[in-house]
Amino acid sequence: MSIIEKLSVTAVRNIHDLDIEPIPTVNILHGENGSGKTSILESIHLLASGRSFRTNKLEPLINSDQDTAIVFARLSDGKEIGLSKSRRQKRHLKFRSEKQANWENVARELPCQILDSNSFLLLEGGPKSRRQFLDWGVFHVEHGFVENWRRSKKSIANRNLLLKQRPLDLRQLAAWDSELCLAAGEVHRAREEYFKVFLPLFLELYRKMNGVDVDTLRIDYESGWDVDRDLEDILVENRDIDIRYGATQNGPHRADLTFRIGRNRAVDILSRGQQKMLVSTMKIAQGLLLSQALGRKCIFLVDDLPSELDRDNRVAILSQLVSMGGQIFVTCVEIGGILDSLSGQPKLATFHVERGTITA
Numbered sequence: 498m499s500i501i502e503k504l505s506v507t508a509v510r511n512i513h514d515l516d517i518e519p520i521p522t523v524n525i526l527h528g529e530n531g532s533g534k535t536s537i538l539e540s541i542h543l544l545a546s547g548r549s550f551r552t553n554k555l556e557p558l559i560n561s562d563q564d565t566a567i568v569f570a571r572l573s574d575g576k577e578i579g580l581s582k583s584r585r586q587k588r589h590l591k592f593r594s595e596k597q598a599n600w601e602n603v604a605r606e607l608p609c610q611i612l613d614s615n616s617f618l619l620l621e622g623g624p625k626s627r628r629q630f631l632d633w634g635v636f637h638v639e640h641g642f643v644e645n646w647r648r649s650k651k652s653i654a655n656r657n658l659l660l661k662q663r664p665l666d667l668r669q670l671a672a673w674d675s676e677l678c679l680a681a682g683e684v685h686r687a688r689e690e691y692f693k694v695f696l697p698l699f700l701e702l703y704r705k706m707n708g709v710d711v712d713t714l715r716i717d718y719e720s721g722w723d724v725d726r727d728l729e730d731i732l733v734e735n736r737d738i739d740i741r742y743g744a745t746q747n748g749p750h751r752a753d754l755t756f757r758i759g760r761n762r763a764v765d766i767l768s769r770g771q772q773k774m775l776v777s778t779m780k781i782a783q784g785l786l787l788s789q790a791l792g793r794k795c796i797f798l799v800d801d802l803p804s805e806l807d808r809d810n811r812v813a814i815l816s817q818l819v820s821m822g823g824q825i826f827v828t829c830v831e832i833g834g835i836l837d838s839l840s841g842q843p844k845l846a847t848f849h850v851e852r853g854t855i856t857a
């Protein structure tokens with residue numbers, strides 16, 4: 498079980514020192530605009546993944562009057578995770594008292610999903626966010642994936658460097674082509690297998706949560722190259738184009754998910770609220786799959802749920818999350834709006850956030 502039993506945040510945005518003991522079910526963080534609610538979710542996300550969901554750089558997260566941001570969590574099984582980030586130093590991550598070189602162990606221990614007002618960007622934005630979405634799921638269910646993913650990333654980076662060099666070192670290029678092909682095949686296989694399990698589960702959940710017919714909705718996984726052909730041949734054939742762009746045009750780094758409704762792109766048809774529901778359902782389906790495949794419960798961070806969603810949709814999201822039995826953190830300005838969207842009587846704790854501290 499991934500449950501945060503104690504959370505301490507120091508010098509993150511407007512939070513100076515904050516301690517919370519969340520409950521394993523629904524935790525509601527309420528307070529005025531700018532009080533620090535999203536910053537608490539951001540701290541949890543940062544600890545769980547090494548990334549913020551609001552900014553690519555971590556510097557803006559550090560409180561402007563202080564030098565080092567610290568986030569600490571104790572999980573219900575006693576395991577502890579600690580992260581510190583100073584302005585001039587790299588991030589330091591500790592898990593069970595041991596220094597971690599990367600987020601692999603912690604991310605596995607603390608699977609975490611964010612549903613927020615930017616959720617529709619998964620459909621509207623570039624393919625990178627959709628690859629990240631897919632890879633989040635693959636990473637959790639297939640242990641060897643991360644190694645192959647790193648190998649393919651390294652091969653592409655080295656290949657791209659070589660493509661820009663003159664004279665061209667064809668021998669080295671061929672060596673990186675072979676390395677890339679080995680890793681790329683494995684990355685694709687794992688993504689394809691995951692997607693095969695994910696898609697029917699998602700469609701069923703979409704039907705249940707949205708109460709609509711999904712016959713016209715079509716989601717496809719695209720591998721990033723023509724997998725019916727040998728990638729090595731494709732790389733050789735496209736070498737001149739790759740040299741012109743100074744970048745590899747075919748490979749797993751070009752994978753994507755496409756969303757269509759009938760003949761149109763889903764983003765051109767769905768309203769903003771419908772896009773948000775589609776993406777929220779996708780993320781919830783990943784949590785469900787994780788729980789079915791590994792018996793692990795994902796922590797859901799739900800920021801500012803009401804924006805652009807009507808009551809029925811808010812109820813659909815919260816009821817589904819509650820029924821899955823994992824830990825949930827929900828932010829809102831007015832607590833009434835969330836209480837009104839929680840059907841049944843789930844066990845909940847409320848925290849009033851005021852100027853970066855909890856006051857009740």
Ligand SMILES: Nc1ncnc2c1ncn2[C@@H]1O[C@H](COP(=O)(O)OP(=O)(O)OP(=O)(O)O)[C@@H](O)[C@H]1O
Pocket residue numbers: 509510511512528529530531532533534535536537557558559560561562801830
């Ligand atoms: N590096 C920083 N140092 C100090 N304060 C910061 C820093 N970055 C952001 N802030 C401030 O932290 C406060 C908390 O922001 P946060 O987004 O968490 O608020 P919120 O409670 O989610 O508000 P809203 O209801 O508007 O979404 C804001 O007032 C913001 O201006």
Ligand SMILES: [Mg+2]
Pocket residue numbers: 534535536800801828
């Ligand atoms: Mg906020």
